[in-house]
Amino acid sequence: MDNVSSTSLAPSSAPVINRPNVTQVGVIVWLGSEVMFFAGLFAIYFTLRSTSPGLWEHQTAKLEVPYALVNTLILVASSFTCQAGVFAAERLQARRTGSVLQFWKWGTVEWFYLTFAMGAVFVTGQVFEYANLVTEHVDFTGDSYGSAFYLTTGFHAMHVTGGLIAFLLTIGRIFAVKNFTHKEATTAIVVSYYWHFVDVVWIGLFLVIYVLK
Amino acid sequence: MRANSNLFWILGAFFWAADIAYVLWSIIDTGKPEWVGLVGMALTGVLSFFLAFYIGRTRSAQGGDVPQDRPDANVDDGDPEMGQFSPWSWWPFTLGLGLTLVFLGLAIGTWVSFFGGPLAAIAIVGWNYEYYRNNFAR
Numbered sequence: 486m487d488n489v490s491s492t493s494l495a496p497s498s499a500p501v502i503n504r505p506n507v508t509q510v511g512v513i514v515w516l517g518s519e520v521m522f523f524a525g526l527f528a529i530y531f532t533l534r535s536t537s538p539g540l541w542e543h544q545t546a547k548l549e550v551p552y553a554l555v556n557t558l559i560l561v562a563s564s565f566t567c568q569a570g571v572f573a574a575e576r577l578q579a580r581r582t583g584s585v586l587q588f589w590k591w592g593t594v595e596w597f598y599l600t601f602a603m604g605a606v607f608v609t610g611q612v613f614e615y616a617n618l619v620t621e622h623v624d625f626t627g628d629s630y631g632s633a634f635y636l637t638t639g640f641h642a643m644h645v646t647g648g649l650i651a652f653l654l655t656i657g658r659i660f661a662v663k664n665f666t667h668k669e670a671t672t673a674i675v676v677s678y679y680w681h682f683v684d685v686v687w688i689g690l691f692l693v694i695y696v697l698k
Numbered sequence: 699m700r701a702n703s704n705l706f707w708i709l710g711a712f713f714w715a716a717d718i719a720y721v722l723w724s725i726i727d728t729g730k731p732e733w734v735g736l737v738g739m740a741l742t743g744v745l746s747f748f749l750a751f752y753i754g755r756t757r758s759a760q761g762g763d764v765p766q767d768r769p770d771a772n773v774d775d776g777d778p779e780m781g782q783f784s785p786w787s788w789w790p791f792t793l794g795l796g797l798t799l800v801f802l803g804l805a806i807g808t809w810v811s812f813f814g815g816p817l818a819a820i821a822i823v824g825w826n827y828e829y830y831r832n833n834f835a836r
Binding site for chain 2: 501502503504505506507508509510513514516517518520521523524525527528531532534535650654657658661662663664668
């Protein structure tokens with residue numbers, strides 16, 4: 486028995502612990518890879534910016550910074566409403582216990598609906614911004630600024646849209662069960678991880694594209 | 699998990715130090731920073747710090763070390779309920795097929811994507827609710 490590390494007779498001294506949730510750790514590792522995806526996009530943007538500064542000066546003058554700032558604030562606020570939904574999920578509270586206006590008694594479903602609406606406003610706002618920029622000759626294929634602008638913000642908008650679908654699927658899961666369990670709470674929490682990530686990426690993009698120019 | 703966390707802290711510090719050296723070198727060599735490496739290494743550091751922070755937080759929330767980190771633990775200490783894992787499913791294959799058609803369409807003709815998109819949407823919903831329907835409804 487010398488080559489056996491333990492026997493069934495040896496009492497264990499390992500304490501009882503709250504084991505890490507494999508879904509949550511897995512999502513965080515995946516979000517780490519998403520950081521690198523956006524690293525590639527930022528690298529594209531900065532490289533093109535350093536090679537054609539004149540073009541950047543000309544095209545960034547067309548950006549409507551106050552409009553984008555309002556849109557940004559809506560997205561940032563949606564992260565807070567999303568987190569309120571997570572706090573409700575951690576209480577295992579799916580639905581509101583008060584009236585619709587008593588938001589302090591809301592459950593995960595109500596908070597996630599509000600977050601969905603704010604995210605949808607953000608994407609809609611970007612669609613109008615794109616339409617406006619195209620009329621001012623910032624085109625996807627027109628020049629390197631247009632390519633960099635639409636690639637970075639467009640891939641971000643696709644991530645936001647994916648997050649919106651994830652919110653709907655999460656709400657659907659909560660509607661599908663009679664009892665809100667830890668499984669539904671895990672779904673809500675990992676969707677919130679993703680949403681916060683997308684929000685932080687946008688703050689980076691906003692600072693680079695609209696503030697730094 | 700303390701070792702895992704520390705490894706990522708070390709990696710993050712390494713990437714940031716390497717980034718600083720790289721930027722200084724490129725400025726000395728060409729007079730301006732090289733942006734791909736600058737952004738790439740900076741965010742590789744962010745990636746590492748992000749994982750180090752999260753693993754550290756996870757470890758402090760679990761109130762002790764997991765059995766696989768303890769030399770005095772028994773094998774069956776690490777045998778709890780691990781979560782729900784699907785034994786098999788057709789939905790990942792369906793989603794793969796749908797996305798294949800979407801990207802094939804981008805390459806050869808957009809009309810193909812219009813067949814792949816709905817298939818991918820059905821697969822996403824089917825995969826998400828596979829364990830919420832029929833026998834698994836609760």
